[in-house]
Amino acid sequence: MEVQSYRAEELFDWVTQGGHDFTLLDVRNNEEFGRFKVEGPHLSKMVNIPYIEFIENEEASVDRLQVPKEERIRIVCAKEGSAKYVGEILLNNGWEDVRILEKGIKSWGNLLTPKLVASQNGYALYQFIRPGKASCSYGLIYEDEMVVFDPSRNAQFYQDFANEHGAGIIKTFETHLQADYISGSKLIHSDTGAQIVGHQGDFKDAVFEYKSVNDQEIFQFSKGGPEIQAIHTPGHTPGSTSYLIDNKFLVSGDTVFVLSIGRPDLGGMAEEWSKLLYKTIRTKIADMNDDLLILPGHYLDWSEANPEKVIVDTMGSIKTKNADIYGIAEENDFVRFIKDNMRKQPDVYGEIRKVNAGILEVDDEEQEIMDLGKNECAASMYGK
Amino acid sequence: MRTEEGGNKMSDDTNAVKILDLKGLACPMPVVKVSKGIKEIEVGQVLQAVTSDPGALTDFPAWANTTGNEIIKTETEGKETSFFIKRIV
Numbered sequence: 165m166e167v168q169s170y171r172a173e174e175l176f177d178w179v180t181q182g183g184h185d186f187t188l189l190d191v192r193n194n195e196e197f198g199r200f201k202v203e204g205p206h207l208s209k210m211v212n213i214p215y216i217e218f219i220e221n222e223e224a225s226v227d228r229l230q231v232p233k234e235e236r237i238r239i240v241c242a243k244e245g246s247a248k249y250v251g252e253i254l255l256n257n258g259w260e261d262v263r264i265l266e267k268g269i270k271s272w273g274n275l276l277t278p279k280l281v282a283s284q285n286g287y288a289l290y291q292f293i294r295p296g297k298a299s300c301s302y303g304l305i306y307e308d309e310m311v312v313f314d315p316s317r318n319a320q321f322y323q324d325f326a327n328e329h330g331a332g333i334i335k336t337f338e339t340h341l342q343a344d345y346i347s348g349s350k351l352i353h354s355d356t357g358a359q360i361v362g363h364q365g366d367f368k369d370a371v372f373e374y375k376s377v378n379d380q381e382i383f384q385f386s387k388g389g390p391e392i393q394a395i396h397t398p399g400h401t402p403g404s405t406s407y408l409i410d411n412k413f414l415v416s417g418d419t420v421f422v423l424s425i426g427r428p429d430l431g432g433m434a435e436e437w438s439k440l441l442y443k444t445i446r447t448k449i450a451d452m453n454d455d456l457l458i459l460p461g462h463y464l465d466w467s468e469a470n471p472e473k474v475i476v477d478t479m480g481s482i483k484t485k486n487a488d489i490y491g492i493a494e495e496n497d498f499v500r501f502i503k504d505n506m507r508k509q510p511d512v513y514g515e516i517r518k519v520n521a522g523i524l525e526v527d528d529e530e531q532e533i534m535d536l537g538k539n540e541c542a543a544s545m546y547g548k
Numbered sequence: 549m550r551t552e553e554g555g556n557k558m559s560d561d562t563n564a565v566k567i568l569d570l571k572g573l574a575c576p577m578p579v580v581k582v583s584k585g586i587k588e589i590e591v592g593q594v595l596q597a598v599t600s601d602p603g604a605l606t607d608f609p610a611w612a613n614t615t616g617n618e619i620i621k622t623e624t625e626g627k628e629t630s631f632f633i634k635r636i637v
Binding site: 193194195196214215216217219220241242243245246249 | 574575576577579580583603606607610611614615
C-alpha cells in the first residue's frame with residue numbers, strides 16, 4: 165500500500181479549526197524538532213520520534229507511538245523521504261490512515277493563509293498568517309489595486325492573490341527592517357514594479373530604491389479609497405512605522421502586539437531603543453483610540469486569535485492585557501523591564517537584516533534555511 | 549579539502565576497512581545504509597561513508613549519538629562529505 169500525502173494548507177485547517185482528530189508524528193531529529201515545530205490551537209497530540217530510531221530499532225519506536233491502530237497519523241519530516249519510510253513501517257504494522265506532509269516541514273514554514281479582516285467602504289483588508297513563523301502580513305485591495313504590508317519572501321503568493329482579486333500590487337509597506345524573516349518586497353518590486361515604502365531610520369543603508377516615508381504622511385489608491393496614514397512608532401527599530409488604515413485599523417508591525425510588545429534590544433542598543441519605545445508608548449500609543457483594531461506583525465501563540473482565527477484585538481483590550489507593560493510609569497523602570505527580559509537573538513538575525521537591506525546576496529536554498537523557524541520578536545520572555 | 553578532526557586522540561587511525569558510496573542518495577537512505585554497513589565491520593574498525601545529501605550533515609551526528617558509534621573525522625570537498633565512523637557498539 166502506498167503512503168498518501170497531505171498538504172500544508174490542510175494541516176493548517178486541521179490545527180486551527182479542529183474537528184479532525186489525529187496524531188502528528190514528527191520524525192526529524194530532536195534538535196530540529198526543538199527548534200521549530202508545527203503549532204496550532206487544535207493540535208493536541210504531537211510526538212517526536214526521529215526516523216533514525218525507526219531505522220535502528222523499529223519495534224521499540226513503533227511501541228513508543230502509543231496510538232490506537234484505528235486513529236489517524238500524520239507524519240512530518242524535513243523533506244518527504246523519511247516520512248515515507250516511517251509511513252510504510254506504520255502501514256505494515258497495522259495502522260491504516262497514515263499520511264505524510266507534501267514537501268516536508270518547509271512547506272509548513274512558508275505557508276501563508278489569507279483571512280478576510282474587513283470588507284467595507286469598497287475596500288477589502290486581508291491578514292496573511294504565516295503559521296510557521298507566527299507572523300502576519302497584510303493586503304489591502306481597492307478597485308484594481310492592492311498594497312501589501314510586510315510581505316514574506318513567498319512573493320508569488322501575494323501576486324497570485326492580487327490577480328485572483330482582479331488587482332495588481334502597487335506598493336509594499338515595510339513597517340521596519342525585519343530581522344526574523346526575509347522580506348518579499350524586493351522580489352515583488354522586481355516582478356511588478358511596486359514601490360517599496362520604508363522609513364529611512366531603518367533603510368538608510370539599503371542598496372535598493374525605496375520611498376522614504378514621513379510621520380503622518382498619507383497614502384491613497386489611484387482612485388481614492390481608504391486613506392493609509394503613516395505613524396512613526398520607533399523603538400523596536402528606529403524606523404518602525406505603523407500604518408493607520410481608514411482610521412479604523414492599525415498595521416502595527418513589531419511595535420504593538422496583542423500580547424507583549426516588540427523587543428527594542430535586537431539592534432544591540434537596548435538602552436537607547438528602549439527609551440525610544442517608551443516615548444512612543446507615552447506620546448503616540450497613549451493617544452490611540454481604545455476601539456482602534458490592532459493588526460500586529462507577530463503573535464506569540466494562538467490564544468491571541470479571535471474566534472475567526474484572525475490575530476486582531478482592540479487597543480483598549482491590549483492595554484488592559486498588557487497592563488504590566490503599558491502601566492510602567494517611569495522611563496527607568498521600562499528600560500529595566502526590557503533588560504530583565506532580554507535574551508539572546510538567533511545568530512541568523514544579523515544576516516537576515518543584511519539580506520533585507522540588499523547588502524548581502526545569498527542564493528535561494530540558503531535563504532530557505534535562514535528563513536525557517538519561529539520569530540523571537542516579543543519583549544516578554546514567554547519562551548524562556 | 550577541509551578536514552575536521554573529531555573524537556579523542558585514541559581515534560587517530562582513520563584507515564577505513566569499508567567504503568560506502570552514498571552520493572546521490574537522499575534521506576533516509578544514507579542513514580539506512582550506514583546503519584547496515586556498520587554492522588558489517590568489527591568493533592574498533594572504521595567505515596567511510598561518502599555523501600552528497602546536505603541532510604547527512606545533521607543526521608549522521610544524530611545517528612552516531614543515537615547508536616553510540618563515533619564519527620572520528622569528516623572531510624568536505626565541494627558538495628561531498630566523507631564521514632569516518634568508528635564502530636564502538
